[in-house]
Every structure is written in C-alpha cells, then in structure tokens.
Amino acid sequence: MAVLKLEGITQEFGGLRALDSVSLEVEAGNIFGIIGPNGAGKTTLFNIITGIYTPTEGNLFFKDEMITNTSAYNIARLGVGRTFQNIRLFGKLSVLDNVKVGSYGITSSSFFSNLLGLPKAKREEKLVTEKSLELLELVGLVEVRHEYADSLAYGDQRRLEIARALALEPSLLLLDEPAAGMNSSEKLELMELINGIKEQFDLTILLVEHDMNLVMNICDLIAVLDYGKKIAEGNPVEVKSDEKVIMSYLGVEI
Amino acid sequence: MEGFLLQFIDAYYLRILVIIGINIILALGLNLITGVTGQLSMGHAGFMSIGAYTAAILTLQFGLSFGIALLGGAVMAGLFGFLIGIPTLRLEGDYLAMVTIGFGEIIRVFFLNFELGGKATGLYGMTKYTTFTTVWILVIIIVLLNAKLLKSRHGRALYAIRENEIAAEAAGVNTTLMKVLAFTIGAFLAGLAGGLYAHYMGYIAPKDFAFMKSIEILNMVVLGGMGSIPGSILGAFILTIAPEMLRIVDEYRLLFYGALLVILMIFRPNGLLGNVRIYDLKKRFRKKEV
Numbered sequence: 001m002a003v004l005k006l007e008g009i010t011q012e013f014g015g016l017r018a019l020d021s022v023s024l025e026v027e028a029g030n031i032f033g034i035i036g037p038n039g040a041g042k043t044t045l046f047n048i049i050t051g052i053y054t055p056t057e058g059n060l061f062f063k064d065e066m067i068t069n070t071s072a073y074n075i076a077r078l079g080v081g082r083t084f085q086n087i088r089l090f091g092k093l094s095v096l097d098n099v100k101v102g103s104y105g106i107t108s109s110s111f112f113s114n115l116l117g118l119p120k121a122k123r124e125e126k127l128v129t130e131k132s133l134e135l136l137e138l139v140g141l142v143e144v145r146h147e148y149a150d151s152l153a154y155g156d157q158r159r160l161e162i163a164r165a166l167a168l169e170p171s172l173l174l175l176d177e178p179a180a181g182m183n184s185s186e187k188l189e190l191m192e193l194i195n196g197i198k199e200q201f202d203l204t205i206l207l208v209e210h211d212m213n214l215v216m217n218i219c220d221l222i223a224v225l226d227y228g229k230k231i232a233e234g235n236p237v238e239v240k241s242d243e244k245v246i247m248s249y250l251g252v253e254i
Numbered sequence: 255m256e257g258f259l260l261q262f263i264d265a266y267y268l269r270i271l272v273i274i275g276i277n278i279i280l281a282l283g284l285n286l287i288t289g290v291t292g293q294l295s296m297g298h299a300g301f302m303s304i305g306a307y308t309a310a311i312l313t314l315q316f317g318l319s320f321g322i323a324l325l326g327g328a329v330m331a332g333l334f335g336f337l338i339g340i341p342t343l344r345l346e347g348d349y350l351a352m353v354t355i356g357f358g359e360i361i362r363v364f365f366l367n368f369e370l371g372g373k374a375t376g377l378y379g380m381t382k383y384t385t386f387t388t389v390w391i392l393v394i395i396i397v398l399l400n401a402k403l404l405k406s407r408h409g410r411a412l413y414a415i416r417e418n419e420i421a422a423e424a425a426g427v428n429t430t431l432m433k434v435l436a437f438t439i440g441a442f443l444a445g446l447a448g449g450l451y452a453h454y455m456g457y458i459a460p461k462d463f464a465f466m467k468s469i470e471i472l473n474m475v476v477l478g479g480m481g482s483i484p485g486s487i488l489g490a491f492i493l494t495i496a497p498e499m500l501r502i503v504d505e506y507r508l509l510f511y512g513a514l515l516v517i518l519m520i521f522r523p524n525g526l527l528g529n530v531r532i533y534d535l536k537k538r539f540r541k542k543e544v
Binding site: 103107109116117146 | 413418429
C-alpha cells in the first residue's frame with residue numbers, strides 16, 4: 001500500500017519553479033531517499049508534504065486521504081512526523097519537555113480537565129512522561145533530560161529531534177538531512193538508529209540526505225531531484241549507475 | 255481582615271499591597287501572552303480599561319452585585335481579546351506590537367468620547383468593594399490555575415510556539431488557536447484587574463489606562479523574566495514599590511526608575527527570574543557541596 005502519494009506536484013515562488021510536476025509513491029515499510037544538488041527542491045517537497053506550503057498544482061495523498069489543503073498541524077495529527085534540516089528544537093525547554101510537546105498531536109485531555117487536574121488529564125500526563133522517557137532512552141539522551149535543549153551538542157540535538165518526531169507516533173517519518181554535521185562514527189550510530197526505529201515503530205521513512213554512503217546503505221528506493229524535476233527513481237544500484245544522476249549530482253570520475 | 259492587618263501596618267502600606275495584587279494579575283495575564291507564548295502585546299491597559307468601565311457601569315448604572323460586575327468586566331475584556339486576537343495573531347513580532355499599540359489607543363480614545371463612561375471626566379462614585387482580601391484571594395487562585403496550565407500539555411504548547419512556531423505546528427499544535435486562547439485569557443485577567451481597580455479607587459478616567467500603563471505592565475513581565483510566574487509576581491512587586499521608594503528623590507523619580515530598568519536589563523537580560531529553574535539551583539548547590 002502506498003502510504004504517501006504525490007501527483008504532479010508543482011510549487012512556484014513568484015517566478016521560480018521550485019518543483020515541477022513531481023510524482024512519487026512511497027510504499028509502507030520502505031526507507032525512501034530523496035537526493036539531489038542544493039536547491040533541487042528537496043526541502044520544498046518536505047514542506048509541501050507536511051502542509052507548510054500548499055502546492056501550486058497537483059495533489060498529495062496520505063494513506064488514500066487527500067491532504068493537499070490540509071493544515072500542517074492536522075497533517076501531523078494524521079501521523080506524519082518530521083525533523084528539520086536547520087534544527088528547530090524548543091531551545092529554552094528541557095530535553096524532556098521537547099519530547100512531551102512532540103506528543104501534543106496524539107493527546108486529547110481538554111483545557112479545563114488540565115486546569116482542574118481531573119483524573120483523565122493526570123493519567124494522560126503520566127503516560128506522556130513515561131513514553132517520552134522511553135524515547136529519550138532509545139536515542140541515548142535520558143541522562144540530560146533536564147537540560148535545556150539548546151545546550152546539547154549538535155549530534156544530540158539531531159537525535160532529540162528524532163525522539164520528538166517519534167513522540168507523535170507517526171506512521172510516516174520525514175528526516176531532513178539527519179546526518180548533516182555529524183562525524184563518521186555518529187553517522188554509523190544514526191544509521192543503526194534509523195533502521196532500529198523503523199522496525200520498532202513499524203515506520204515508513206522518507207529521507208533527504210547528502211551523505212551518499214548513508215543513503216545508498218539504508219534506502220530501499222531513491223528518487224533524484226534536479227532543478228525541481230524528478231530525473232530518476234529506483235533502488236540504490238540503479239540510481240548509482242543512472243547517467244543523468246551521475247551528470248547532475250554524483251559527478252563523473254575522470 | 256483589613257482591620258486585623260491595620261493593627262500591624264498603616265493604611266499606606268495596605269494600599270500598596272492591594273495595588274501590587276492588582277498589578278500581579280495584570281502581569282500574569284500579559285506574561286501568558288508575551289512571556290510564555292512570545293506574542294509581543296503592547297496594549298494590555300486597553301483590556302484593563304474595558305474591564306474597569308464595564309464593571310463600573312454594571313454596578314453604577316445597573317446596580318448589579320460586585321461579583322457579577324467583576325465577572326462581566328473580565329468576560330467583556332476576554333471577548334475583545336478573542337475578537338482582536340483572531341485577525342491580529344497572524345502577525346508577528348514588531349507588526350503585532352504596532353497593532354496592539356493601535357488597539358490600546360483606540361480604546362482610550364473611545365472612552366474619552368463615551369457618554370456612558372463620563373467622557374474625559376471618567377466615572378466616579380463607585381462603591382469601594384475591592385478589599386485586600388478579595389484581591390489576594392483572587393491572586394492566589396490565579397497563580398495556582400496559571401501554574402497548572404503551564405505544566406499541562408496546553409502550557410507546553412504555548413511555550414513551544416514561543417520557541418519555534420513551525421516545529422510546534424509539526425507536533426500537531428494548532429498554533430493560531432493556542433495564540434488566540436492565550437490572548438483571550440490574558441485579556442480576561444486584565445479585565446478582572448480593571449474591575450478590581452475601578453472598585454478600589456472609586457474613580458476611573460481614560461488617562462489611567464494610557465500607553466504608559468501598558469508599558470508598565472510589559473516592564474513587570476520583562477523585568478521579572480519572560481514566561482516565569484514567580485518572575486511576573488516579583489516584577490509587579492518591584493515596579494509597584496520602586497516609584498514609592500523613589501519619592502525621596504522627588505522630581506528625579508522617573509529618572510531613577512528608568513536607570514533602574516536599564517541597569518537590571520544589562521545585568522539580567524533574561525529578567526530577574528528568567529530561565530531560573532529549581533533544578534539548576536539544586537544542581538549548583540550539589541556542585542558546591544562536592
């Protein structure tokens with residue numbers, strides 16, 4: 001089953017065509033990579049999928065439900081979690097609170113039941129705390145749970161973003177350059193983490209990344225964008241040997 | 255209660271304590287909007303005046319009981335907060351500040367020309383129902399509910415909006431709705447404070463709620479520490495007491511007041527209690543022990 005389907009997505013910013021009728025289908029349980037040179041439209045694509053932009057043309061579907069005009073917070077509540085290329089943590093909240101905010105979209109206790117401390121609100125709060133701690137355990141940040149998020153090391157911030165996205169219990173997780181700025185041992189850990197959470201939480205993962213080693217290693221399928229157009233799609237082996245991809249992105253060995 | 259307290263302190267101090275209480279309610283309301291949610295609002299005195307006039311008219315003209323008039327004033331102010339919040343909270347930062355300044359001025363000019371509100375003369379002759387006890391019981395209730403709110407999922411969502419709106423949205427927070435909610439509650443509290451003020455002074459006029467009053471409330475929040483409940487309380491304390499203490503320097507009073515603000519902001523840019531957590535204090539204490 002296609003978890004995510006994009007049909008002819010075009011996005012224009014003034015005269016600039018950031019995406020030019022891009023169509024994609026992401027099957028459940030896959031790790032789907034999107035690669036391409038800088039400015040190819042990868043992050044724009046993520047912003048469309050998560051509802052930050054409404055595409056100029058085309059439609060998108062999440063589990064057969066049309067979400068072209070759905071607002072960002074509603075798309076999140078449907079089960080689309082994401083991380084950001086330029087880290088967007090809640091800097092002056094504790095690490096634990098960052099993850100707790102992440103579960104906002106799947107909790108439901110009302111404003112007044114929280115204000116009055118009714119049992120339902122208390123139960124939910126307890127559950128949220130327990131689950132958040134488990135997620136911090138998973139990404140190895142449980143010791144620093146009381147620190148401010150902006151005091152964490154860079155790699156830790158990236159992993160906190162993943163924990164926060166998982167708190168939403170998403171079925172589709174979008175990772176925007178998760179390995180950016182990481183050293184090679186951190187990248188190895190990250191690969192393990194991504195494979196691990198995919199199995200544990202039964203996720204479909206969509207991933208933008210520049211690190212070819214990581215992409216080729218963990219992705220089942222890869223789509224290549226260049227100047228807003230999809231120029232290739234296939235498994236890592238196919239993409240690596242595609243002439244257009246080599247020309248525009250991977251580069252030719254001389 | 256007042257009689258009991260007056261055995262220990264004189265009426266002047268009791269009066270200051272009442273004003274402090276009213277200012278705490280104002281500061282906590284604005285803290286929710288500006289300190290917690292990060293929406294710079296500079297027209298808080300406008301909401302206060304709506305509450306003050308509504309409550310005063312309800313007791314003077316309609317002979318309603320004080321409690322109902324207070325609630326009426328607060329609800330009216332909250333309603334205005336809601337109505338103004340919907341279109342304006344799409345704006346950010348400086349733009350929102352401009353719009354809220356404009357709103358504060360519109361309200362002031364409206365009351366200057368409002369027949370039922372006595373125009374520039376204002377309203378007088380309100381029975382002084384507001385006592386030390388009413389004010390401080392309300393302060394305690396509001397502080398407790400406010401603390402409860404900020405610890406809940408909704409409170410965390412408000413802080414998240416301040417820290418990063420796009421990330422909050424990605425976590426499923428309806429940011430527009432939450433901002434309007436914060437604005438409405440903040441305006442409601444300002445209206446409540448206005449009703450208390452009107453029935454403490456027994457006299458209100460448009461000049462009581464001018465732009466400088468909004469700035470004074472904002473100062474309390476910033477000085478105390480954005481987003482911190484103890485901070486807002488401390489800010490309200492200091493900025494209510496400071497002008498009184500500075501009476502000794504007479505006409506240089508405002509100069510000292512200004513200098514005090516500048517110095518505090520240089521040494522504590524996050525406010526007195528901004529980003530101060532019990533956890534950090536404990537940690538520092540433990541380190542010293544070792």
